[in-house]
Amino acid sequence: MPxxxxxDVVPKGEVAVFHVWNRCVxxxxxxxxxxxxxxxxxHRRDWVEQMERILAGLFAVDVGFHAEMGNHxxxxxxxxxxxxxxxxxxxxxxxxxxxxxxxxxxxxxxVEPSEAQMNRELKRPGRxxxxxxxxxxxxxAPNP
Numbered sequence: 430m431p432x433x434x435x436x437d438v439v440p441k442g443e444v445a446v447f448h449v450w451n452r453c454v455x456x457x458x459x460x461x462x463x464x465x466x467x468x469x470x471x472h473r474r475d476w477v478e479q480m481e482r483i484l485a486g487l488f489a490v491d492v493g494f495h496a497e498m499g500n501h502x503x504x505x506x507x508x509x510x511x512x513x514x515x516x517x518x519x520x521x522x523x524x525x526x527x528x529x530x531x532x533x534x535x536x537x538x539x540v541e542p543s544e545a546q547m548n549r550e551l552k553r554p555g556r557x558x559x560x561x562x563x564x565x566x567x568x569x570a571p572n573p
Contacts, residue, residue, distance in 0.1 A: 445508050446493070452501040461499045477502065483539060487524050488564055489513035513564050518557045522550045525560040 439445060453459050458466075460474040474497050481504065485492045489512040494505040513521070526542035550556055
């Protein structure tokens with residue numbers, strides 16, 4: 430199937446369901462025992478599942494199904510721009526700052542943005558509307 434831009438596939442502002450997948454490159458192994466090297470990468474499966482939950486929670490996306498395979502993952506996701514529209518401006522900015530930085534501490538938790546970062550983004554004209562579109566439509570390419 431020929432590739433198409435996400436903005437041409439994802440209906441803007443509508444709830445939609447997609448099957449998405451991602452594959453490891455250069456014969457790398459994601460989860461389980463690599464049959465070539467014999468190295469066990471099973472510990473990664475929990476980390477990948479946890480990151481799927483974290484990211485789905487930050488974006489307005491529901492994950493209906495997930496499968497972490499040896500060298501690729503599959504997800505069935507539903508975009509929820511209707512949910513993102515209900516978030517207050519401060520919540521939209523908070524989510525975007527967490528997503529864009531993805532800073533992690535030693536306890537494997539996402540680090541929340543500072544008050545100064547939040548206020549800086551809230552003061553930028555048109556910024557909240559732009560971020561609301563991005564967070565509400567994770568698959569939507571940014572507007573030029």
